[in-house]
Amino acid sequence: MTIFTKIINKEIPATIVYEDEHCLAFRDIHPQAPVHVLLIPKKAIPTLNDVSPADQLLLGHMLLVAPRIASQEGIAADGYRLVFNTNRDAGQTVAHIHLHILGGRALGWPPG
Numbered sequence: 001m002t003i004f005t006k007i008i009n010k011e012i013p014a015t016i017v018y019e020d021e022h023c024l025a026f027r028d029i030h031p032q033a034p035v036h037v038l039l040i041p042k043k044a045i046p047t048l049n050d051v052s053p054a055d056q057l058l059l060g061h062m063l064l065v066a067p068r069i070a071s072q073e074g075i076a077a078d079g080y081r082l083v084f085n086t087n088r089d090a091g092q093t094v095a096h097i098h099l100h101i102l103g104g105r106a107l108g109w110p111p112g
Contacts, residue, residue: 002044002094002095002096003094004038004040004044004094004096004098005044005096007024007026007040008024008040008042014026014027015027017037017069017072017073018037018039018065018068018069018072020065021042022041022042022043022058022061022062023039023040023041023042023058023061023062023065024039024040024042025037025038025039025040025065025069025101026038026040028100032100032102033081033102033103033104033105033107034103034104034105035073035074035075035080035101035102035103035104036100036101036102037069037073037100037101038098038099038100038101039062039065039066039069039098039099039101040096040097040098040099041055041058041059041062041097043055043058044096045096045097046095046096046097047086047087047092047095047097048084048086048097049086049087050097051097062099063082066082066099066101069101070101070103073101073103073104074104075103075104078103079103079107080101080102080103081100081101081102081103081107081111082099082100082101082102083099083100083102083111084097084098084099084100085100
């Protein structure tokens with residue numbers, strides 16, 4: 001069980017900004033931008049490498065929810081970045097896929 005599963009189960013606290021039957025979003029405890037929200041599926045999927053065709057609707061749902069959260073957080077108009085990190089070298093530290101929603105300032109490129 002990961003820390004994200006514990007957040008989904010409300011076993012540990014998090015500042016939740018969005019929740020529905022498929023996913024949950026909360027503020028990152030180590031923000032990399034003024035707005036840094038993590039959007040996670042309630043289904044435990046360790047990495048993007050573990051996604052199956054059965055997860056297509058879930059991932060599509062997450063991509064439809066992300067702009068709603070960006071709008072709710074006041075960053076949609078100026079711009080925001082969506083990031084999935086996959087495995088250690090990409091910076092994934094929790095084995096449960098999560099979509100970073102970052103904004104609130106100009107974001108440089110390339111990242112990292």
